[in-house]
């Protein structure tokens with residue numbers, strides 16, 4: 001017997017024609033929806049992402065193939081998605097092979113689907129069909145568990161002010177449609193095998209074979225022929241509906257997410273874009289839909305509402321109005337209502353939120369925008385490459401342009417503009433902390449040094465932290481490191497000024513710092529401030545400041561390894577270490593501080609959220625210059641609670657950022673945990689281990 005199967009088995013010719021007519025109409029509907037999407041993205045500004053398209057394509061293919069971004073920190077969702085993804089891909093390829101064989105090769109006298117090829121084809125498709133169904137069942141089970149991150153409730157509106165039933169309906173249709181398509185596919189196979197009197201080679205379709213045997217055992221073999229035709233049509237109609245549904249629903253993520261990952265900027269958030277030339281006349285920041293780039297419009301459509309960013313966001317955890325997921329979905333809703341979209345399942349507002357003429361401060365409230373700590377956790381965790389922070393900062397720029405910010409922030413920005421520091425103190429006092437030292441730190445503006453130490457505002461002016469700066473200075477001096485500072489020539493690095501949205505002031509600060517740096521004599525930079533480290537490393541090069549820079553933990557580790565720093569005392573502490581967002585997440589530096597601690601004999605016990613998944617202290621993005629008295633619980637207090645879950649034996653909470661030191665020493669007190677855990681900068685432990 002020839003191992004193959006008949007396509008359109010028992011179908012009269014007219015029925016076959018009817019199928020092709022429906023199929024072409026469906027494809028037309030799909031193409032139109034797809035065209036509407038492209039038309040929408042074309043309204044956006046250029047995003048400058050068209051370089052290395054092939055490389056980008058291959059990179060996205062590797063991510064999609066492994067489902068690596070979905071697996072990250074959620075193995076269950078990753079496994080389920082992997083099975084659905086590969087099941088879908090194989091079933092799609094299988095369907096394409098059937099179409100190629102029947103509609104093209106057959107007309108040329110060839111037949112692909114026969115013999116051994118057919119047997120292997122049948123077997124492989126059955127296996128991947130099963131994986132597809134298992135993955136879908138796992139996803140359904142996950143939704144049934146009502147995970148908080150999959151809950152569409154908003155923080156910022158009352159339930160009667162919005163309606164998100166469309167989102168839930170779309171989720172259900174998507175999962176159930178795929179599940180029924182997969183299931184009926186197996187039933188068609190079983191009915192066909194039964195109607196063909198169980199040819200032995202069809203055992204290569206194990207699932208179909210089992211279903212066929214069951215059909216025979218319940219006495220339905222006689223009806224298998226007619227049941228096959230009905231179920232075939234049922235399956236075909238669902239497939240057609242699914243194809244038509246793709247560009248108008250959540251299913252579109254199968255296409256846009258690939259593109260979004262492909263065009264994602266690996267430097268997103270770490271290096272913010274300058275204000276585009278063409279927008280300068282209308283002021284800084286986004287004011288209309290056309291101000292968004294096409295990548296941002298693609299971002300808004302790519303969100304699958306997985307809730308990962310919603311879950312990790314410190315601002316949302318602190319009970320503020322911000323949820324990065326809702327921000328992206330609100331922008332999607334706004335763009336769709338402004339320039340049209342094929343989306344069938346939208347959220348609706350009953351309070352006119354979306355009718356606002358303003359985007360920043362209207363569609364997206366200023367409470368939402370000012371709540372962001374720019375910790376980048378949302379960008380890092382998003383499995384589909386959405387760059388929330390670019391949009392947030394561009395909308396903040398618009399608020400700053402209108403002076404739409406709280407007084408405290410406005411005063412701080414004015415201080416930075418007038419004095420070059422956020423404390424509003426005289427520039428001449430910047431190096432006042434060095435006066436208590438019994439040696440003079442080099443002035444790199446006048447003397448040559450190997451390292452320029454970029455100290456930063458907090459380590460220079462905040463009295464709680466000046467002592468830590470002196471510790472660093474003394475150790476480096478003791479072991480003979482050749483370093484200097486810029487004294488009053490240093491200004492606020494601008495990292496947080498830029499993230500507040502004050503781009504003009506940022507550029508001024510960069511210009512001033514670079515003018516001094518470029519005249520100074522040094523080979524490399526180190527900084528004790530992760531915020532300054534980030535902008536000097538990632539953003540200054542665009543302004544002509546291309547320097548080698550490292551964080552002081554990296555420098556200290558190297559000095560230990562070179563034998564210049566000697567630990568003479570073993571520290572028998574159990575500690576936990578808090579990764580600063582701008583060091584760990586932004587710049588991937590998570591090992592040096594840990595290695596340093598271990599070399600001191602310390603036992604390091606990480607908190608559940610650590611390294612790239614660290615939980616922000618709440619100070620970044622200018623939040624330290626804003627009133628936080630209205631939050632339910634400060635992110636720094638949440639973090640201290642997290643550290644305390646490690647047990648009483650963990651006595652120290654180690655930090656490597658001046659702002660963290662300030663935030664967490666406060667949080668230990670305000671959360672009522674004084675005496676339970678001591679906040680230490682890593683330099684204090686280094687000094688102790690050196691026997692100082």
Ligand code: SF4
Pocket residue numbers: 309312313314315316322323324371372373374375376377378379388389
């Ligand atoms: S950057 Fe941080 S605070 Fe801002 S939206 Fe993202 S997760 Fe939330």
Ligand code: SF4
Pocket residue numbers: 302303304305306307308309310324325328381382383384386
């Ligand atoms: S923005 Fe990204 S992480 Fe957040 S809900 Fe959407 S897809 Fe998930």
